[in-house]
Amino acid sequence: MNKLALSAAVAALALSPVLSQVAHADDASTTPTYGSNVNPNWQDNFFVDGNLGQTQARAGELTHNNSVFQNVRFGWRWNGIVGAEIGYAYLGRPKADIGNGFGSFSAKPQAATIGLNAKYNFYQAWYVTAHAGYMRSRTELALTAGDFDSRYKTWNNGLYAGLGVGYDVTKNVSLALNYDNYRVQAGNETSPYYVGVGHIRTNVAAYSASVEYRF
Structure with a gap:
């Protein structure tokens, strides 16, 4: 089982108690038991x-x-x-040396994302999050060898999933630590003519700190 599938499976498990509580959370007369972030006013x-x-x-x-x-x-x-989310992710720039330093090959993937997300307070202001969805990536492939420099951009589809744990500092501001996994594809049938690399797939793991603001 690859990292993306494992992340998605864990995200699904994390979402299961959340989904079971959603039906009760829209009753404004019931005292919230899910955490300080619950707000029955959809505009907030x-x-x-x-x-x-x-x-x-x-x-x-x-x-x-x-x-x-x-x-x-x-x-x-x-x-x-x-609920739903949209986003943008910059996934770094992995690089490989060619010929003992004679040249290098690098990839710079970026992605627009759309998917589902959840936030569940399990103890007072402490919470867990999960999200998963579809991404459309743009990857710039670059090959440099001596005086030769060639760059080629490709657009591909992929999936992403992630988990996090955090703390509600205030009603509107939260801090969290997160793990995400992006299933990135890059290259196509014409890219070998420009950078010598065809269609490739890889998992990109991301470890991050985050700040969330609710309004």
Whole structure:
């Protein structure tokens, strides 16, 4: 089982108690038991979330453990618990040396994402999060050897999933630590003519800290 499937499975397990409670959360006369973020007013359940961390990529010789990871998401949650999101992720720049330093090959994937997300307070202000969905990635492939430099961009489809744990600092602000996995595809049938690499697939793991603001 690859990392993405494992992340999605764990995300599904994390969402199961959340979904079982959603039916009760929209009853404003019931005292909330899910945490300080629950708000029956749907207009107050929009959020923006920013992540900063590092990625780990594994794609043959493209191995890199400390590329920069950046992610911005905007979404909405029904009763502050489960809803939809859209976002943008920068997944670092894994690089491989060619010919003992004679040249290099690198990939710079970025992705627009759309999916589902959930936030569940399990003890007072402490909470867990889960999200998963579809992404459309754009990857710039670059080959450099001596005076030769060639760059080629491809657009591909993929999936993502992630988990997090955090704390509600205030009613509107939360801090969290997160793990995400992106199933990235890059290249196509014409890319070998430009950078010598065809269609490739890899998992990119991202470890990050995040700040969420609800409004």
